[in-house]
Amino acid sequence: MTKERQVLVVGGGIAGMATTLMLRRLGAQVLLIDLDPGWRVYGAGITITGPTLRAMKQLGIYDEVAAQAYVGQGIRICDVQGQPIDEVATPIAPDAGVAGCGGIMRPLLHRIMSAHVRECGAQVRLGLTVDVLTDQDNGVQVQLSDGSEHRFDLVVGADGLFSRVRQLLFPQAEKPRYMGQYVWRTVAPRPRGLDQRHFFLGGPHKVGLTPVSPDAMYMFLLETSAQRGHVPDADLAPQLSRLLASYGGPLREIRESLSENSPIIVRPLEAFRLPRPWSRGNTLLIGDAAHPTTPQLASGAGLAIEDALVLAEELRGTDHVATALQRFMQRRYERCQLVVENSFEIGNRERAGAPAGEQTEILARSLAALAEDI
DSSP states (O other): OOOOOOEEEEESSSHHHHHHHHHHHOOOOOEEESOOOOOOOSSSSSEHOOOOHHHHHHOOOHHHHHHEEEEEEEEEEEOSOOOOEEEEEOOGGGGGOOOEEEEEEEEHHHHHHHHHHHHHHEEEEEEEEEEEEEETTTTEEETTTSEEEEEEEEEEOOTTOOHHHHHOOOTTSOOOOEEEEEEEEEEEEETTTOOOOOOOOOOSSSSEEEEEEETTEEEEEEOEEEEEOOOOHHHHHHHHHHTTTTTOHHHHHHHHHOOOOOOEEEEEEEEEOOOSOOEEEEEEEEETTOOOOGGGGGOOOHHHHHHHHHHHHTTOSOOEEEHHHHHHHHHHHHHHHHHHHHHHHHHHHTTTTHHHHHHHHHHHHHHHHHTTTO
């Protein structure tokens, strides 16, 4: 940037924190707001692709992730009894200086990133969102939910699937919709020898394991189901146990260890399509606010960080924010849509009970494409 800018980042998740860090490097004055007064994060583990690790390296957090979580190579494809039937490569350019994939507990990633945000000099205010956005000449007049009004040179909506900023910018946009699957997640002890990601295909559900630390692993199970109501806490372990009933290998051990004290989370998969542009004037949507995706390609976090990297690159050296946002769209739309559409297609094949090879073919093709430079 050729002058100090005033920037509002709405949303303190991965996209918002990455954007805050990158724009502070450009010398911008950044106000990061989040609706949750406790700035908490929910969830179990997340799987990380090589391109996501590459983005984390550019952001400056890769070494911490590699030291505290898990990084490795490849995905082992197994049948329902845990017998290996295939391997999917996790490619990344050799000069990227990162592993091909990884896994991390979501709270740990939040702690790493939020510590960097606190240290970078950004202002963080919690329990706030945006009520009004008014376009001005090369700026945005903003009314926050506490009634205060401010002018910013740039507003970044990084407030997730149910984005308030998206509602204000594009009130007629498609709303999040149920995608026909529920995802169950839990964390369990990591068995000796489980040193890479695993998929278990060919059964009634797609199940995956990812190491997240030297002694823990994260499991997900994708259940095809008509939308249903809330699962009471007392029913979580019994229902997950039933879903795992036909699986062997390490999944049998997980099933047998489930109890009322097991950390189990179940959520419906929801997403939408937002056509370009993702900006209006000097306000831009990024991350899940613009291109939410189901988790089949494990790339949501990576796309969010890449958004921040590309935005910073396009803002560097220009005085015209709207032009930078147009260039951002030119670079980001096709790559993000590849993840969105291919994730949806893998989900379609999972729900149809497609053979393992038909599911892994699109996975391998997508990972190869994402390994290319952003």
